[in-house]
Amino acid sequence: MLLYSAVSYGIFLISVVYLIGFLGRLFVPKHIDDGVTLDWPLAALANIGLITLFAVQHSVMARKGFKARLTRLMPTAIERSTYVLISSLTLVLLFWLWRPITVSVWTVESPLARALITGVFWIGWAVVFVAxxxxxxxxxxxxxxxxxxxxxxxxxxxxxxxxxxYKIVRHPLYLGFLIAFWATPDMTAGHLLFALAFTAYLFIGAHLEEKDLVALFGETYRRYQKEVGMVLPWRRKGQP
Structure with missing residues (x-):
């Protein structure tokens, strides 16, 4: 079981490193604006289908009821690793089947501005890792x-x-992803679709996760919800 968990973790690391290269167009054989092209309506439909598949798998398998059913079929010790493995493979499937839509939405020409935006991109991933x-x-x-x-x-x-x-936002992991998804000096229609769809999913996923956290921690978590923003940093007026 430890070997299975280690292999699952290794595949997860590979998929996340590839995701960084996929969005940043860095050192990967196929990035978000590369690959077999289709007419843009078909490409958009295919890409939305891939994102929806990942979102459904990622959310359904994270729910308490699904976990309970899954642990009837396998030891509890590898339930989380199985979730991580299937999520990673679903992400790999997205990379493989993604269809680029290369219409330019914005292109930043200034070398300084490009460097700053690229720096923000890496800050986003640093937030994910630290979280x-x-x-x-x-x-x-x-x-x-x-x-x-x-x-x-x-x-x-x-x-x-x-x-x-976690004193600034309740889900800094999601905040880091949002920064990384949107911080690019060269935004294409395909990248914009990815960023919009995953932004919507992150907020939906955060709301689903919050229900589980309220059920687990009760009034303590409800007070936390009132004091700290969910994904974007804010505090209610008068809160310390």
């Missing part, structure tokens, strides 16, 4: 569960905590 470390990176991606199982340690519920970035 996973601030909670429990290896538990989030399934390795800790398999390792604890190997050691004979019973699963333990994580206490509610709001370290660093």
């Amino acid at each position: 996973t470390l601030l909670i429990s990176h290896f538990e989030l991606f399934g390795l800790r569960q398999a390792l604890d199982n190997l050691r004979g340690i019973a699963p333990q519920a994580q206490p509610f905590k709001t370290p660093a970035l």
Whole structure:
């Protein structure tokens, strides 16, 4: 089970690194504006279908009821790794079948502005990485569960905590993704479609996740909701 979790984690890392290159058009064989072209309505329909497939899989498998059914078929120690593995493979499928729509929406010509926007792109990914470390990176991606199982340690519920970035927004991971999706000096129609669709999904996914968190932490999480913004940083007037 530990080997299975390690392989799943490795595939996840590869898919995320490829996603960075896919959006940034960096060092990958096929990026967001590359590949077999179709007429733009067909390309848009195909791409929306791929994003919808990822969104449905990612959200349905994360729900408590689905997890309960899944653990009837496999050990609890690899349930999270299975979720991570299937999510990663669905993302790989998106990379493979994505159809570019290369109509330019904006192109930034200034070298300084391009460098600044590219810097913001990398800041977004840094926020994503830091956000996973601030909670429990290896538990989030399934390795800790398999390792604890190997050691004979019973699963333990994580206490509610709001370290660093989590005092600014409730979902800094999603904020980092939003920054990375939108920060580009060369926005094409295909990239815009990706950014719009995944932005909508992130907010829907955050709302679904919040229901689970309220059920888990109760009034503590409700107070947190009132004090800190969900994805975008804000505070209610009068809050410390």
